[in-house]
Amino acid sequence: xxxxxxxxxxxxxxxxxxRDLPASWYIALRSQELAFRPRxxxxxxxxxxxxxxxxxxxxxxxxxxxxxxxxxxxxKIVDGCIRCPFHHWRFDASGTCVxxxxxxxIPVIARQSVYPVVERYGFVWVWxxxxxxxxxxxxxxxxxxxxxxxxxxxxxxxxxxxxxxxLENAYDHHHFVxxxxxxxxxxxxxTMLSDQDAARDNGPPIAADAWSGAVLECPMLEPPAxxxxxxxxxxxxxxxxxxxxxxxxxxxxxxxxxxxxELLGVTPIGPGQTVQRGWAMIEKTGARxxxxxxxxxxxxxxxxxxxxxxxxxxxxxxxxxxxPVKYDRGVIKFREHxxxxxxxxxxxxxxxxxxxxxxxxxxAE
Amino acid sequence: xxxxxxxxxAARPRATTxxLNLAASWYIACPSRDLPARRPIALxxxxxxxxxxxxxxxxxxxxxxxxxxxxxxxxxxAIVSGRLQCPFHHWRFAASGQCxxxxxxxxxxAMARQPVYPVVERYGYVWAWxxxxxxxxxxxxxxxxxGxxxxxxxxxxxxxxxxxxxxxxxxxxxxxxxxxxRVAGSLELTVLSDPRDARRNGPPIHDDAWFGxxxxxxxxxxxxxxxxRWLRANARxxxxxxxxxxxxxxxxxxxxxxxxxxxxxxxxxxxxxRTVQHICVAIPRSGAFWRDLAGYVFHRLQIQVASDQxxxxxxxxxxxxxxxxxxxRDLGVVKFREHxxxxxxxxTPVAG
Numbered sequence: 001x002x003x004x005x006x007x008x009x010x011x012x013x014x015x016x017x018x019r020d021l022p023a024s025w026y027i028a029l030r031s032q033e034l035a036f037r038p039r040x041x042x043x044x045x046x047x048x049x050x051x052x053x054x055x056x057x058x059x060x061x062x063x064x065x066x067x068x069x070x071x072x073x074x075x076k077i078v079d080g081c082i083r084c085p086f087h088h089w090r091f092d093a094s095g096t097c098v099x100x101x102x103x104x105x106i107p108v109i110a111r112q113s114v115y116p117v118v119e120r121y122g123f124v125w126v127w128x129x130x131x132x133x134x135x136x137x138x139x140x141x142x143x144x145x146x147x148x149x150x151x152x153x154x155x156x157x158x159x160x161x162x163x164x165x166x167l168e169n170a171y172d173h174h175h176f177v178x179x180x181x182x183x184x185x186x187x188x189x190x191t192m193l194s195d196q197d198a199a200r201d202n203g204p205p206i207a208a209d210a211w212s213g214a215v216l217e218c219p220m221l222e223p224p225a226x227x228x229x230x231x232x233x234x235x236x237x238x239x240x241x242x243x244x245x246x247x248x249x250x251x252x253x254x255x256x257x258x259x260x261x262e263l264l265g266v267t268p269i270g271p272g273q274t275v276q277r278g279w280a281m282i283e284k285t286g287a288r289x290x291x292x293x294x295x296x297x298x299x300x301x302x303x304x305x306x307x308x309x310x311x312x313x314x315x316x317x318x319x320x321x322x323x324p325v326k327y328d329r330g331v332i333k334f335r336e337h338x339x340x341x342x343x344x345x346x347x348x349x350x351x352x353x354x355x356x357x358x359x360x361x362x363x364a365e
Numbered sequence: 366x367x368x369x370x371x372x373x374x375a376a377r378p379r380a381t382t383x384x385l386n387l388a389a390s391w392y393i394a395c396p397s398r399d400l401p402a403r404r405p406i407a408l409x410x411x412x413x414x415x416x417x418x419x420x421x422x423x424x425x426x427x428x429x430x431x432x433x434x435x436x437x438x439x440x441x442x443a444i445v446s447g448r449l450q451c452p453f454h455h456w457r458f459a460a461s462g463q464c465x466x467x468x469x470x471x472x473x474x475a476m477a478r479q480p481v482y483p484v485v486e487r488y489g490y491v492w493a494w495x496x497x498x499x500x501x502x503x504x505x506x507x508x509x510x511x512g513x514x515x516x517x518x519x520x521x522x523x524x525x526x527x528x529x530x531x532x533x534x535x536x537x538x539x540x541x542x543x544x545x546x547r548v549a550g551s552l553e554l555t556v557l558s559d560p561r562d563a564r565r566n567g568p569p570i571h572d573d574a575w576f577g578x579x580x581x582x583x584x585x586x587x588x589x590x591x592x593x594r595w596l597r598a599n600a601r602x603x604x605x606x607x608x609x610x611x612x613x614x615x616x617x618x619x620x621x622x623x624x625x626x627x628x629x630x631x632x633x634x635x636x637x638x639r640t641v642q643h644i645c646v647a648i649p650r651s652g653a654f655w656r657d658l659a660g661y662v663f664h665r666l667q668i669q670v671a672s673d674q675x676x677x678x679x680x681x682x683x684x685x686x687x688x689x690x691x692x693x694r695d696l697g698v699v700k701f702r703e704h705x706x707x708x709x710x711x712x713t714p715v716a717g
Contacts, residue, residue, distance in 0.1 A: 014638065014684040040681075047683075066690045068536070068698070069529070069683030086678055088542035101542060103692050110690050 015270040018045040019349065021163060022341030023129025024210075024246035025137045027265040027277055028060055030154075031122050038082055040073035044128055045270035048115075049073045053093040054080025058124045061095055061112040072112075120144075121263060121279065122154065128268075129345030135207030138244055142203075142261045142281040150261070150281035151295045157306055160272045161313035163246060164338050167266070169309060170241045170248055171330035173216050179312065180305050185220035190330045199242040201258070202249040206242065212337045213242030214330055226297060245341040247278075258283050260298060384637040385412050386526060386686045388708035389496025390574075390612035391504045393633045393643050394427055394482075396520065397489050405449055407440035409635045411495055415482075416440045420460040421447030425491045428462055428479040488629060488645060489518070495634075496712030502571035507615050509567070509627030514647035515661050519672060521642050525679035527612055527632045528686045528705050530642050533675060534607045534614055534630065535578050535697030543678065544671055547587035548603075554697045555579045563608035565624065566615040570608065576704045577608030578697050596663055598625075611708040618664075624649060626664050638684045644672060 021044060028043060028050060038051035040063060047063040049072045059082070063071055070086035077083070081090040081098055089110070090099040097110035116127035118136075121143045127133040142150055159166065169175070173190040176182045193213040196205050205211070218237040227234065234254040241250055243264070250262040260282045267275035280302055282295050324332055394410055394417060405418035407430060414430040416439045426449070430438055437453035444450070448457040448465060456477065457466040464477035483494035488510045494500040510516070523530065533539065537554040540546040557577040560569035569575070581604050585593050593599035600620035607616045613631035617624050626648045633641035648664055650657050691699055 064683035067692075068539075068689050068695075069687060070678050071681035071683075074677055074681055084542075086543055087536075087538050100692060102538065102694060107690055107692065 015042060015045045015047065017349075018268055018271055020342055021128060021268055021345060022245035022338055023127075023134055023345040023348070024244055024341060025118070025125045025127055025133070025265075026246055027267045027275075028058075028117070028124045028126040029267070030156075031058075031119055031124055034058055034124060036077060038073050038075055038077065040071065042269050043126065044268055049082070050124065051077060051082050053077075057093060058117050058119050059093045060115040060117050060124070060126050061091070065089060066097075066110060066112060123265065123277075125265070129341070130348050134344065135210045135244065138206045138247065138249065139204045140249055140261075140263045140279075143263065143279060150283055151291065152279055152281045153299060154277070154279055155302075155306070156275060156277040157310060158273070158275050159310050159313045161274055161316065162272075163266050163268050163274055164335065165313060165316065166274060166276045167243070167246065167248060167264075167338070168331045168334050170250070170264075171214055171334045172328070173330065174327045176216075179308050182218065183222040183224075184218045185222060186218075188216060188218045190327075191215045191217070192330055192333050193242070196242075199240055201240055201251050202242050202261075206244055210244045210341070211242060212245075212334060213240070215240055224301075232294075245338050259294075384685075385634055386528060386709055387411065387495055387634055387712065388527070388611035388705050389501055389712035390494070390610055390708060391485070391492045391500070391631075392495055392527075392612050393631045393641070394425070394484070394491040394493040395633070396518075396643075397486055397491055400425055400491055403444055405440050405442055405444065407438065410493065411634055412636045414438075416442075416449070417491065418444055418449050424460065425484050425486055426460045426462075427482040427484050427491070427493050428458070432456060433464075433477060433479060490631070490643070490645075496708075501711065502574045502610065505570045505610055505613070505615065506567045507627065507629055509617070509624075509647045509649070510629060510645060512647060512649065514627075514649045515657070516645065516647045517665055518643065518645040519669070520644075521672065521676055522635070523640055523642055523676060523679035524638050524684075525640055525642075525682050526638060526686050527634050527640050528702065529682055530632055530640060530679065531609075531612065531614060531630065531705070532698045532701050534605075534616065535701045536695070537580055537697065538694050540580075544674055545587075546582075546585075547589065548582040548584065549586045549590075550583040552580065552582040554694075555581075556697055556700050557608065560608070563606055563615075565606055565617050565619075566608050566627070570610055574610040574708070575608065576611070576701055577606075580605040580607065592663075596659060598660070598663060611705050625660070626668075628668070642672075642676075642679070644668065 028041060034050050034052060038049050041048040041050050048060055049063040050058060050060050052058055063073055065072055065084040065086065067089050068086055070084055072082050072084055074085045075083050078090060081092045083090045088101050089097055091112050092098050095112040095114040097106050100106055116133050118125045120137060121140060125137050173188045176188060191214060193199055193215060196211055199213040216239040221234055221237045223234055236255050238253040239250055241248060243249055246266055248264045251258055252260040260280060262278060262280050264276060264278040267277060282298050284291050395408060400406060400417050400419060402419050402423055405416050408415045408417050415427055416430040417425060417427050419425055430440055432439055432451040432453060434456050435453055437451055439449055439451055441452045442450050448459055450457045455468050456464050458479055459465050462479040462481040464473050467473050483500050485492045485504045487504060488507060492504055537552050540552060555578060557563060557579060560572065560575045563577040581602065584599050584601060590599060602621055604619040605616060607614055609615055616628040616630060618626050626646050629645040631643045635641065646668060648661055
């Protein structure tokens with residue numbers, strides 16, 4: 001007897017559904033990660049598949065075929081449809097099953113629900129929380145019309161933090177002093193904005209009820225030694241923050257001049273698994289060497305700051321209700337806003353959870 | 366059983382019976398040669414930590430791994446005069462599970478016992494009954510595996526459930542789509558209603574537990590057609606006679622009515638969505654050496670290629686045993702699922 005023993009190549013871990021996410025736009029993956037082959041994805045604690053149709057449009061749908069449960073990520077794109085490897089059922093970009101070999105009348109229930117998808121800024125964005133998006137993906141002009149005015153880099157950091165922790169960080173001005181060591185002769189202030197017009201420097205307006213914003217001001221900055229050595233002595237520093245429940249736009253001003261912008265999005269893989277990613281855009285002044293040097297300094301301080309945040313996230317508990325003090329007002333306001341959008345996703349979440357059980361009891365044709 | 370598998374299973378909480386969706390049935394605990402005569406081994410089976418060992422007659426014994434006294438792992442114990450001795454306080458257990466000796470204690474408490482699983486050793490495997498205290502039917506017979514045929518066996522750990530692995534034999538459409546089988550005509554599946562119709566697989570299996578079907582197709586076309594013509598292995602009619610019990614199958618592959626090989630398909634459910642698929646094949650000898658050798662190589666390749674095409678599907682399939690959307694060609698799978706679930710209902714989980 002010749003014997004062969006082999007172990008499975010994959011882990012059978014079944015992710016847990018995420019129950020605390022706001023209805024919003026999220027980053028599914030980078031555009032360049034999705035080519036001609038389907039790709040397995042895990043988002044919102046759900047097993048999904050991403051692929052491109054004939055026109056190159058990205059499609060995101062549940063990973064397993066509704067027929068016998070095979071992974072569509074092992075399938076092929078045939079005539080602009082995704083074809084299951086197991087029995088060659090084919091699904092189009094709308095999720096409708098368009099072919100079953102040997103079967104003329106395709107059951108009406110043979111369909112996959114697709115997620116609303118937009119591809120922009122080098123990312124595939126997916127809408128979570130309702131069948132149709134409740135607001136369009138906010139615009140970030142620095143990455144389209146104004147692209148030439150910036151030196152840019154993309155960042156991507158995995159963290160066990162929740163989406164809320166990643167996003168509320170911007171409204172927590174006090175941690176810039178304590179954690180990131182910002183030195184100033186006067187205290188930093190954070191002012192929550194109530195009028196979106198005050199945030200117009202960040203880009204076109206965001207749907208009113210999805211929007212939240214703030215201004216962080218540091219009137220008497222004591223610049224770090226590295227900047228002073230470069231002959232840069234900024235005094236007034238201001239950050240304009242605004243965004244939707246799962247993403248943010250930032251404009252950084254020094255002495256009222258724009259020095260940089262950032263776009264922050266998140267990829268919620270599952271409970272305890274989040275990726276914060278986006279773009280940093282550093283404004284060119286035209287002086288090439290100075291710009292290059294400033295780009296480098298900006299990059300280094302940005303990454304150092306991120307490392308400090310990530311270290312906190314790694315060991316923080318999101319369970320602790322928190323003891324708020326007066327300078328936490330921004331964080332508390334943001335949490336209220338965030339919670340309202342978590343509630344708006346509730347109905348859809350329950351619907352999808354039911355689907356996995358009830359809907360699968362399809363009868364024979 | 367490797368150390369690695371032990372470790373990653375130990376980290377998980379014990380699975381509930383519901384998560385595994387196991388039919389009351391005979392399962393493979395391990396290949397016979399993995400169970401040495403003189404020392405116990407740790408096994409993960411049915412989502413539970415177990416220990417397997419051999420008594421004085423070398424008969425296999427399967428019981429919960431942890432000593433009922435203070436919980437030490439009996440897999441780290443020793444076999445002493447046909448008893449399994451715990452490494453911690455040297456309690457000794459007989460093949461019946463009864464504790465027979467406790468050092469320094471004259472009267473062993475009656476409740477000092479381990480429940481044991483019904484076990485049978487056959488066809489090179491240690492089989493364990495799961496679901497009720499006593500087996501509801503004997504382990505089915507597969508005479509072809511006891512003949513003088515040449516054989517080979519595979520064991521592949523998959524991320525699929527037992528039901529998904531076994532229903533695959535009753536799914537004719539995946540042969541064309543996944544395995545790329547091209548035949549001159551159509552591939553038909555007929556669910557059998559009389560166990561005697563499957564007698565070429567062996568003596569009839571206990572009525573209630575039995576399920577069977579015949580898959581038939583005409584000559585091979587395409588590349589396989591060319592190869593089989595060259596090997597003179599193409600035929601007018603091919604038949605796959607499948608029958609079995611809820612957790613195992615006997616399959617005979619016939620070309621124009623002549624048996625080409627007999628295959629045993631069975632499973633070891635380790636944990637939820639973690640199942641070993643066991644395949645054991647016997648190819649009858651005709652006496653013509655070169656012809657037998659060519660047949661062996663051909664069937665081995667064919668079975669291995671098919672199994673290698675199934676494994677990636679099993680390793681990425683939807684977790685659990687959810688129902689699907691069915692079309693009329695799924696009748697075999699639907700009927701088998703009903704049969705399997707009826708046997709899940711028959712199981713009253715034993716202590717473990």
